[in-house]
Amino acid sequence: MTIPRDFGLSGVFRVNRARRGFAMMAAIWLTVAIAVVALEFARDAKERRTLGMDAAERGAGRAAALGVLAQTQERLERAIRQVTQSGNTNTVLRSSDPWLDVDSLFSGSVSADSAVQVMLRARDLGAQLNVNLLSEDELKTFFGYTLNDYSTADQLAQSIMDWRDADDIARSRGGERDAYIKAKRLALPTNANFRDIAELLDVQGVTPQIYEKIAPFLTVRGNGTVNLNTAPAQVLRPLPGMTDAILTRILALRSQGRRISNASNVLPGATGRGTGGRGGPPPSPTQARLLARTTVNTTDIELTITARAGVQAAPVQLRAIVQRLGQNANISWRQW
Numbered sequence: 171m172t173i174p175r176d177f178g179l180s181g182v183f184r185v186n187r188a189r190r191g192f193a194m195m196a197a198i199w200l201t202v203a204i205a206v207v208a209l210e211f212a213r214d215a216k217e218r219r220t221l222g223m224d225a226a227e228r229g230a231g232r233a234a235a236l237g238v239l240a241q242t243q244e245r246l247e248r249a250i251r252q253v254t255q256s257g258n259t260n261t262v263l264r265s266s267d268p269w270l271d272v273d274s275l276f277s278g279s280v281s282a283d284s285a286v287q288v289m290l291r292a293r294d295l296g297a298q299l300n301v302n303l304l305s306e307d308e309l310k311t312f313f314g315y316t317l318n319d320y321s322t323a324d325q326l327a328q329s330i331m332d333w334r335d336a337d338d339i340a341r342s343r344g345g346e347r348d349a350y351i352k353a354k355r356l357a358l359p360t361n362a363n364f365r366d367i368a369e370l371l372d373v374q375g376v377t378p379q380i381y382e383k384i385a386p387f388l389t390v391r392g393n394g395t396v397n398l399n400t401a402p403a404q405v406l407r408p409l410p411g412m413t414d415a416i417l418t419r420i421l422a423l424r425s426q427g428r429r430i431s432n433a434s435n436v437l438p439g440a441t442g443r444g445t446g447g448r449g450g451p452p453p454s455p456t457q458a459r460l461l462a463r464t465t466v467n468t469t470d471i472e473l474t475i476t477a478r479a480g481v482q483a484a485p486v487q488l489r490a491i492v493q494r495l496g497q498n499a500n501i502s503w504r505q506w
Contacts, residue, residue, distance in 0.1 A: 231486035269468035296397025411460030
């Protein structure tokens with residue numbers, strides 16, 4: 171830069187001041203840029219650290235859940251062996267069903283790791299109805315008995331059948347995809363079995379209030395066999411061949427603390443000694459269907475294991491089904 175001779179001393183000072191001002195602004199902008207970059211690095215490091223902690227907590231939760239599953243499986247097998255080998259009169263009742271009262275005996279907080287909180291819920295699948303295996307009439311009976319509203323029961327049964335079946339032909343009180351689209355519903359019928367009970371909330375007619383009443387009695391797991399010693403009346407009544415008289419007999423025996431040792435003992439005319447009762451009439455075809463759908467033992471258990479590695483950690487949930495096969499407790503299904 172060439173300064174004119176007549177520029178003067180004051181002009182030189184102004185130029186130097188301008189240069190210093192420019193240098194200062196450049197330094198400020200450089201500092202800001204460095205601070206921004208540093209902040210981005212810090213934010214990225216924090217996110218990576220958070221992701222790392224989440225992954226570590228999730229891994230710890232999964233490990234704890236798997237440990238509790240193995241521990242519970244061993245406890246169930248030990249219950250079978252102990253009862254089988256014991257001659258104590260106090261275990262006579264349990265000798266026929268080693269997993270009796272599994273809901274209360276195996277559910278609760280489980281000690282797996284001092285840093286991981288684990289909750290275990292065990293449930294006899296025989297105390298619930300598999301909604302994927304129920305016929306339309308059985309669904310109608312269940313909803314009518316549970317809701318005490320047979321008009322709504324008919325509509326719900328048809329809607330569920332339309333949701334499950336493979337065709338797109340709607341029943342008179344049901345609904346297929348077109349009806350759901352017209353109603354601007356977010357979920358459409360899958361034309362397949364339900365994967366989770368919560369999916370019932372997507373079925374037309376199933377309100378949150380109705381779902382709250384029916385959900386405790388339904389499942390999407392198991393082979394559909396119902397346990398006469400543990401199932402509530404809402405689960406027993408829809409079974410084929412079940413009558414009010416048979417249901418009353420079952421509930422009366424249980425209220426007296428008596429265990430049903432043979433499903434045929436609840437049939438009319440049964441004496442409690444053999445199929446249909448010794449000397450009693452043989453079961454009718456309808457009653458035979460009832461016997462085929464029932465059991466008197468706990469053979470299939472659904473386990474829900476929830477683990478949390480820290481107060482603020484996201485919970486990890488493991489669900490599994492354990493089946494009794496002889497003296498073994500086999501895990502037939504598992505899902506995170």
